Amino acid sequence: MNPTPPTVTVVGLGADGWTGLTPAARHALTAAGVILGGPRQLALLPPECEGERIAWPTPLRPAVPGLLKAHAGHRIAVLASGDPMFYGIGRTLTEVLGAPPRILPHPSSVAYACARLGWAVEDVEVVTVVGRPLARVAAALHDGRRLIVLSAGADTPRDLAALLRERGFGPSCLRVLEQLGSGEENEVAGTADGWGAAPGDPLNVVAVDCRRAPDALRLGAVPGLPDTAYEHDGQLTKRHIRAATLGALAPAPGELLWDIGGGSGSIAVEWMRTHPSCQAFTVERDPVRAERIARNADRLGVPGLRVVTGAAPAALAQLTTPDAVFIGGGLTAPGLLDACWDALPAGGRLVANTVTLESEALLADWYRRHGGELVRLTVAHAVPVGTFTGWRQAMPVTQWAVVKGGPLNPNSPSGDAI
Template sequence: MTVVGIGADGWAGMPGGSRAVLRDAEVLIGGPRQLDLLPPECAGERVGWPSPLRPAVPGLIAAHTGRRIAVLASGDPMFYGIGRTLTEVLGPVRVLPHPSSVSHACARLGWPVEDTEVVTLVGRPAARLAAALHDGRRLLVLSADAATPAEVAALLRDRGFGPSRMRVLEQLGGPGEHTTAAATADDWAHPPGDPLNLVAVECRRAPGTERLGAVPGLPDTAYEHDGQLTKRHVRAVTLGVLAPAPGELLWDVGGGSGSIAVEWMRTHPSCRAVSVERDPVRAERIGRNAARLGVPGLRVVTGSAPGALAELPPPDAVFIGGGLTAPGLLDTCWAALPPGGRLVANTVTLESEAVLADACRRRGGELVRLAVSHAVPVGGFTGWRQAMPVTQWAVQKDA
């Protein structure tokens, strides 16, 4: 089997090696749009992808065992394409890439590829774009369809980035290539165009819009909450100790407003988190905060720990922000961690502090007390008002 990339320019834009594979193939698998780009000289049996695609792959390939198979993919098959699915399901396959739409777009715009962030909205919610919004950044948004540019403009306005300049690039590399005139998200009035498009965004934050940085410790005002919120300075310390790395999964136990899980996921697009919260009102609020701050993939589980943890996938790290006195909670979280996994627990109560002191004695790790004071008016002067001190236990499980 060979996976062959094809662009909007179709057969005419393909190199000789890719053409030879397609001519020789006994089975041609792809979407209707890709298959329609092939000339009659590609005489193999044409097979469209079923839906849902991923679970059907093994059976589809097995049905053509012993035949020469060519799979068609848009652009570079290994860039948000079918190539990834095939290699994950079947193992390594031969891939003949074509320039991706991102390469074409950067060439047209004069943007260095390495300095341009790519966000795909194909099969994903538009809310995930919010995590990439930083003043002065250039983004390329891979569109799901013709309606995506208007969705992007609406999200930019809603998140305080209405002055951002947008352009839509359609049918890149093909005879029908077209780029819309630039307009701000505030003024976006272009009607839907070709469904094969991507959106170029030059991010500009509107005056008065709260600045959200790229590291943990977002302003408390960035969250909707009822007071159950790990405050900004403690949150920054907590994420520093949790030390998220790409691809890792966090259990956020006693989610409150979801701030720890949200900022864990914002550190890298591949970071994952599950927030467990027993209060259904707070659980819904966690979902809203996650969508607002660009990580709509945060999974929220409504239930009490440790019972609600039973069916969760194994974590790389655990944060416990509440419920430490619940029987068996700490031991359940510890048992779920793999060697090298991290556990961090915060509390402000004496009862939970005693639980952490005992756990530190048994498991090791480090106990830290975090105290934060804020300057406040005292009559005509200024003094310090101390927030409740937070006791934190942090430990890594030995190999």
């Protein structure tokens, strides 16, 4: 016989501890046979919470199923910081249990911070660096935007100020809000350029009023970043072609891209910058370029980009099924197009760019067989011609874009291949 599933209640706890809890939250804790939480949270509970207190082990996520199974049939209370469903344990428990537990939320640190600052919550972007790279903040940096950064500890404000200076946002105003909701609230303010405050309380969030330095490179929110935003050796999908390519790839939140022949990583980087939930693998056989891609991803705020050093198609074998594939190099490698096509699910997109006649012939054949859209993209730049100005034509790029299972030829009323 299977043991009775545990009864789990998640209680959001603020910095004010027991005194800030509702009667329902207090009852859930005093009635629990087992209380799970971090050591700091458990220490805030009074003696009348008589259940067995168990501190979360590290790493936490793999331990959750075993702890719940070990206490099957008991009333379990789980302590969370603030709102359990806002970057909290509530999500993990819902996934493990297969259904949401009973959740008694407390105001989140973001709610407290916006209340203290007078900032409208809907106008603020929240970035957490708890268990995540600080470089993620870079993708949210735009002049005039307001950020709330959920700190990983006492050193986060100092490290964040350094990142802002490095990314050209030194004039930004920082306000470190400590122990929000408790009787020991404290605030430290300054600019990133002038930041010199010593590390304070580890329980803090940082409010950032973003201000770009006048001489800093401006990075927009849509694909087509300036070429100078990237470190590269010439292997870079140039700005205007990159914008058209991302338009054809059409990233949507939560989708995964394979970027094959990564070069400088620009396609994968800008795919991931379209939404925080977008993911990408970039495959690059040159180890030097692979390292360069990782640096570009970190600098441009998408450190989660996964760089695979190896040659396609062999390097694709262990990758997660993509929603879209971009081939920027190596089109004529035996079996590459076939491997990418086979990996795509129905409705997946494939976009391939080339500048060579040999690869163009290959794309024309695939277009004939599978439809999609075959276009030639040309860009010319104005350059000095003596004392005048003329056009310098860049190499034309042939691009094939197709949806697997889509119409054979969208330009034909019948949908027949040509």
